[in-house]
Amino acid sequence: MVYSHNRGCGRKAGQVWAVIREQITLFTDAKRIRALQTYEDTHSVTETIRVLGYPGRQTMYKWIRERNQPKKMKSSACRSKSTVSHPRHPSVNLKLEVLHRCFELGEDVKSVSEEIGYSRASIYTWRRKYLRKGMTALMNPKDDPRGRLVPGTASSSEEINELKSEMKDLRMQIDILKETVNVLKKDPGVDQKILRNQEKAVIIDALKSKYSLPDLLAALRCPHSSYYYQQKALKRQDKYCSAREQIQAVFEENHRCYGYRRIHAALRKEGLRLSEKVVRRLMKQEKLQVTVKKKRAYSSYKGEITPAVPNIIQRNFHADLPNEKWLTDITEFAIPAGKVYLSPMIDCFDGMPVCWSIGTAPNAELANSMLDDAISHLKEGERPVIHTDRGCHYRWPGWIGRMEKAHLQRSMSKKGCSPDNSACEGFFGRMKTEMFYGLSWMDVSIDAFIQIIDNYMIWYREERINISLGGMSPLEYRQNMGLSA
Numbered sequence: 050m051v052y053s054h055n056r057g058c059g060r061k062a063g064q065v066w067a068v069i070r071e072q073i074t075l076f077t078d079a080k081r082i083r084a085l086q087t088y089e090d091t092h093s094v095t096e097t098i099r100v101l102g103y104p105g106r107q108t109m110y111k112w113i114r115e116r117n118q119p120k121k122m123k124s125s126a127c128r129s130k131s132t133v134s135h136p137r138h139p140s141v142n143l144k145l146e147v148l149h150r151c152f153e154l155g156e157d158v159k160s161v162s163e164e165i166g167y168s169r170a171s172i173y174t175w176r177r178k179y180l181r182k183g184m185t186a187l188m189n190p191k192d193d194p195r196g197r198l199v200p201g202t203a204s205s206s207e208e209i210n211e212l213k214s215e216m217k218d219l220r221m222q223i224d225i226l227k228e229t230v231n232v233l234k235k236d237p238g239v240d241q242k243i244l245r246n247q248e249k250a251v252i253i254d255a256l257k258s259k260y261s262l263p264d265l266l267a268a269l270r271c272p273h274s275s276y277y278y279q280q281k282a283l284k285r286q287d288k289y290c291s292a293r294e295q296i297q298a299v300f301e302e303n304h305r306c307y308g309y310r311r312i313h314a315a316l317r318k319e320g321l322r323l324s325e326k327v328v329r330r331l332m333k334q335e336k337l338q339v340t341v342k343k344k345r346a347y348s349s350y351k352g353e354i355t356p357a358v359p360n361i362i363q364r365n366f367h368a369d370l371p372n373e374k375w376l377t378d379i380t381e382f383a384i385p386a387g388k389v390y391l392s393p394m395i396d397c398f399d400g401m402p403v404c405w406s407i408g409t410a411p412n413a414e415l416a417n418s419m420l421d422d423a424i425s426h427l428k429e430g431e432r433p434v435i436h437t438d439r440g441c442h443y444r445w446p447g448w449i450g451r452m453e454k455a456h457l458q459r460s461m462s463k464k465g466c467s468p469d470n471s472a473c474e475g476f477f478g479r480m481k482t483e484m485f486y487g488l489s490w491m492d493v494s495i496d497a498f499i500q501i502i503d504n505y506m507i508w509y510r511e512e513r514i515n516i517s518l519g520g521m522s523p524l525e526y527r528q529n530m531g532l533s534a
Contacts, residue, residue, distance in 0.1 A: 076104055081112055088113065092146075095154045110160040117164075138189045139167065144175045145187065152176060221260050221268055228252045246271060250279035293331055295321060300337045303513070304505065306483025308339055314520035340487030357444075361460035362436045366472040368397040371532060372431045375403065375423065376473040378438055379411050380481075382498070384490035389498055392416050392442075393506070394423040394435075395473050401523035402476075402510050407499050416442035417451060424455045436460040438470050480505065 084104060088097045094109050104112075147165060150156045151172060162169045178186035229244070229252060244252075249271045256265055266276060287293075299315045300307055307315065309329040316323060332338075368374045374397035382389045392415050393405035403426055406419035420435075427433070435457055437443040443461070452459055462469030484505045490498065511524045518526040 076108070080104075084109060085112055085116055093150065093154065094156055094160075095150075106157065107160070110157070110164065113164055139165075141184065141187045141189070144179075145184070147172055148176055148179060218268075221256075221264065224256055224259065225252060225265075225268060228255045242270070244269070246275045247279050247282070250276055250283065254280075289327070289331055292316075292321060292323060292327075293335060295319065296328065296331055296337065297335060300332075304484045304508075305337075306339055306479075307514070310516050311514045311520075314514045314516065317520065340482060357439060358459045358461050360436075360462060360469060361434055361458065362469070364469060364471070366397045371396055371398045371401075371527065372403075372427060372433045373398065375433045375435045376437075376470060377416075377419070377435065377443075378470060378473045378477070379416065379440065379442060380477045381411070382481075382485060382502070384493060384495075384498055386490070386493060386495050386498070389495060389502065390415060391502055392419045393473075393476070394419060395476055396433075396523075397472060399518060399523045399526050400472075400476065400515065401527070402506055405503075405506050407502055409495060411442070413442060413445050413447050417447045420448065420451050424451070424457075427455075432456055432458065434458045434460050436462070436470060436473075438462045438467075439464055480509070 080103065084097060084101060087100055088094065088109070091097055091100070094106060094113075097109060098104070098106065143165070147161060147167075151158050151161055158169050158172055162172055175187060249269045252269065253262070253265045253271070253276060265271075266273060295316060296312055299312050303311075303315070309325060309332050312332065313323065313325045313328045316328070362374060366374065366376070376395045376397060377392065379390055379392045382391070387409060389407065389409060390411045391405060391407050392411075394403040395401070396403050404419060404422040406415050406422070408415045432455075435452065437460070439461055442448060443459075449459075467474050484501070493501070510522065512522050514520055514522060515526070521529060
C-alpha cells in the first residue's frame with residue numbers, strides 16, 4: 050500500500066502514517082477474517098465498515114488486495130503491477146457498480162481502481178460517457194442483445210432495411226402533422242382520427258408528390274373510395290357560389306353587424322332558403338365576423354342634486370302595447386375629431402327608437418329636446434312611464450317640469466346599478482358593436498359622424514331585422530300588427 054502526501058507535510062504526515070500503521074497492527078486475524086467475510090456478503094466497503102464499526106477504509110482496501118493479489122514481482126525499471134487477469138472490456142453491470150461506489154457512496158477512486166484492476170482514467174471515462182449518453186454508452190458489443198452485425202450478411206441487410214423503413218414512416222408522419230397545421234390550420238396536437246375525409250384528401254394531395262398514394266392512405270386510414278370521392282367533390286363547382294355573394298352583400302349593406310341568424314332571416318326575405326347552419330358555415334369560410342364591443346366609459350352621474358324617484362319598472366321591460374314604458378339614457382362616441390352624444394327614447398314594446406337627439410355636449414338641451422319630441426308623438430290618453438338612470442340630465446328642473454306638464458310618471462334606477470336600465474344599455478351596446486367599434490374614424494368630421502348616427506337610427510327603426518320580432522324591423526312589426534308607428 051502506497052500512502053501519498055503533498056509537499057510540505059513533512060513530519061506531520063509521517064506522524065499520521067505512524068498512527069495509522071499502529072492502528073492497523075491492533076486488528077487480530079479473527080477481526081480481519083470477519084471483515085473480509087462481511088465484505089463478501091455486502092460487496093461494499095462502506096457497508097462493511099458501517100456494520101462492523103471497523104477497520105478504516107484504507108485498511109479494508111489493504112486486506113482486500115492482500116487476499117486477491119498474489120505476490121508482486123518488482124522490477125527496477127518500473128513500478129509493481131498486478132498480475133490479476135481481467136477482461137479487456139468489463140461488463141456494463143461492473144461499470145455501473147464502480148460508478149455507484151465511487152460517485153454515490155464516496156469510495157476512493159484510486160482504491161477501487163486497484164481493487165478491480167482497471168485504471169482511474171477508465172473509471173472517469175465511464176463516468177463521462179454515462180453522464181453524456183446514459184447506460185447505453187457503457188454497453189459493449191457483446192452486451193447488445195441483437196449481437197454484432199456482420200456486413201454483407203442477410204441479417205445486417207434486413208436490419209438496415211427495417212431502420213430505413215422506420216425512418217421513412219416517421220418522416221411521413223412529421224410531414225402529415227406539418228400539413229395539418231399549415232394547410233388545415235389545425236392545432237399542433239390534433240388527433241388525426243377526427244379529421245374528415247375531405248381534410249384527409251387535402252393533406253394527401255399536398256404530399257402525394259413526395260410519398261406514394263398507398264402509404265399516405267394507410268397512414269391517414271383513408272379508404273381508396275373515400276379519397277377518390279373527395280377528389281371529385283373538390284373539382285365540382287361550388288353550389289353555394291351565388292349564396293356566398295348574397296351573404297357578403299347583406300353583411301356589407303347592414304354595417305357589417307349581422308350575425309348568421311339575422312342574415313338567414315334577410316335571405317329568406319329575398320327568397321333564398323338556406324338552413325342557419327349553412328349560413329353560419331359560409332360566413333365562417335368567408336371570414337364575415339362581427340366586431341367585438343368595448344367597455345362603456347361615459348357616465349352622466351353628478352351626485353344627488355335633487356330627490357330621486359322610486360324604481361317603478363323594477364327591471365320588468367315587457368310592455369303589451371306601444372307607449373307604455375319608455376327608456377332613455379345618453380351615450381358617448383369619441384372620435385379623433387371630437388365627441389358626439391346620443392340621447393334616444395326606446396319603447397319597451399318592440400325596442401323601437403321613438404325619437405332621438407344628437408349633439409356635441411351632454412347638456413340639458415340634448416335631453417330636453419329629445420323629450421319634447423317624444424311627447425309630441427303621444428296620442429290622447431297615452432301616459433308612458435319614463436325610466437332613466439340617476440344622471441343629472443333627468444334631475445334638472447327643465448326635465449322635471451316637462452314631465453309634470455305632460456303628466457308622465459318618472460322612474461329611476463338605483464345608484465350605479467346599470468342592470469336596472471339594461472334594455473337601454475343593451476341598445477347602446479348593439480349600436481356601437483354594429484356601427485362604431487372596429488372602424489377607423491380618422492378622416493370623419495363631427496357633422497359627418499352625426500349624419501352617420503342619424504342614418505343608423507333610421508335604419509335600426511325601419512330596416513334592421515330583429516329575430517325576436519319574427520325577422521322584421523320594429524316599424525315592419527307594428528305595421529304587421531296594425532299599429533301606428
